[in-house]
Amino acid sequence: MKNPAALLLLLLTLLIAAPLQAAPRRDFASQYQPGRAVEVDTRREGDSLRVYLRFPNRSALRRQVPLHVMGWANFDDRKPIWQDxxxxxxxxxxSDGDMDRLSFTLPLSRLQPGQALSMAFGPAEEAMNGDAAWLRLMPDNLNRGFVLIDxxxxxxxxxxxxxxxxxGVEAYTPGQALQAYRYPLSSLAAAPPMASSSLLGEQPRTLGLQDSARFNADQLLxxxxxxxxxxxxxRGPRLGLLVExxxxxxxxxxxxxxxxxxYVSTSQERKQLFDAPDPKKAVDQFWLGVAGNDQDRARLLIRQxxxxxxxxxDLFSAHKAGWLTDRGMLYQVLGPPETVYRSGNEERWVYRGYQAQNSTFVFRAKPSTFAPDNYELVRRPEHEYLWYAAVELWRKGLIAQAGR
Structure with a gap:
């Protein structure tokens, strides 16, 4: 083609027509795989923040390479604000059994509420993906001057x-008093993902204080x-603790x-189990019936x-046992999410090809004094088909065969 103008026009046309290849979104699904996530805790120490990490499966000791730390404006940003x-x-x-432990400090001047930290051993790229240790920075974990210890x-x-x-409670400033306020445990299970607001009912806004006690922060409890x-x-931040x-x-x-x-039975079935002369044996019989009297399948169903x-x-306990929470409910019936996206105050759990369809469940952050990392499911009518299909797999004893 000898005409330069025509050549330029052709190139522009091809560029406009070509699909834009956006960078893949960061996937946080490994954070919800038992035994894979790096655990994180913090304690404020003067003008610094001490970060505690616990790595599973001796994964840190095997790497023996620099620990990269990055600060992000948000979970889904592609470029960190700073790195070190x-x-x-x-x-x-x-070493702690099959775990590795590590702590270090960061200057508070670098850290702002609403931002996120990522941390990982290995090349810098390791701290950029969803498998790294991630922490949302909030007033609670930036200002709390104590940490729970065994x-x-x-x-x-x-x-x-x-x-x-x-x-115990280990405070940065020794010799302080510890005040403990006790409230009743909740046994309220999450409503199904398609439940309407009328079914959810009015949730209690406050909890009644049962009693309180005063201790020395340095004593074991x-x-x-x-x-x-x-x-x-x-003064200062309070920390929620569930005692079961x-x-x-x-x-x-x-x-x-x-x-x-x-989540997978009727109220009448559960009443019969509670009222049985030997409830544990009745539970075994329930699963044996689900499995069509196949003992091996019943054992597998019980194990799953x-x-x-x-x-x-383990993953979601905070203001109540983890299986009672919105994320725990979905995790229990559908299994670990295949993909997890985080952005702003949202998490999106994606299940691909489950029951021959893709489904996305949206959770929105709903922090509280007891559970600063709590998320609430956005319930939608279109979730009904997948939910009942998954429950039916459990009811027919097919969940194990489905690989879920």
Whole structure:
């Protein structure tokens, strides 16, 4: 083509017609895979923020490469505001069974509420993907000057304990008083994803205080079951703590085994299980009936169903047991999300090809004093088909064969 103007016109036409190849969105699905997510906690120390990390499966010790830290305006941004490496991070690693632990400090002047941190060992790119340790910066975790510890003075890295389990509070400023306020536990399960606002009803806006107690922040504690708010000193952020009975997050009693069946059974079926002379045996019979009297399939169904309950408890427990929350409900019936997108105050869980269709569930952040990382499902009528199809798989004992 000898005409330069015609050549330029052709090139412009091709550029306009060609599809724009946008960078793939960051996928956070690994954050909801048990045993894969890096756990994060924080404590304010003067003009610094101490960050505690716990890596699963000795993954950090194997890498032995720099720890990259990046600050982001939001979870879905493509370019960090700043980035740095933690000096001597490999020397600070401590082994804890099959876990690796590490802590370091960042200047508070770098950190702003609403932003996010990502952290990972390896090349800088590792800290940019959804498999890294991610933390939404909020006034709670930027200003709280204490952290929960276990009986060996290691950061607890969770917001629940078992009744009478020994734990403590380690404050940056020693010698302070610890105030503990106890509220009743909730047993209210999440409504189905297609439920209307009228079905949800009016939710209580406040909880009634049951009692309170005062301790030294440096002493080890054992607390009875309840939902607690902990505060060190007279001012500053409070921390919600869930104290559950038995072997939580595992479930062992008959009542604990029956209650999560609310998502896949009728109220009459659950009443019969609760009223049975031997409720645990009745639960086994329920699953055996679901499995068509196939004992091997019944065992697999029990392992899958209650394995998800335990995982939901571990992942989402805050103001109540994890399986009772919106994310826990979906996790239990549909399984871990295949893809998770985060942007602003939203999470989107994507299930691809489930029951021959793709579905996206939207959660919106609804933080509270007890649960600053709580998300609430946006319920929609179009979720009804997939929900009942998934429940039907459980009811027919086919969930294991479906690979979910």
């Amino acid at each position: 490496t933690v000096r001597g991070a490999a020397r600070r690693l401590r 009986s060996l003075s290691r950061p607890l890295m969770r917001r629940y304990v078992r009744a009478r389990e020994v734990f 054992r607390l009875p079951a309840g939902l607690y708010l902990l505060r060190v000193g007279n 009975e038995n072997k939580f997050p595992k479930i062992t009693s008959a009542d604990e085994l029956i209650a999560p069946l609310i 169903f209650y394995g998800r309950v335990v995982a939901a408890n």
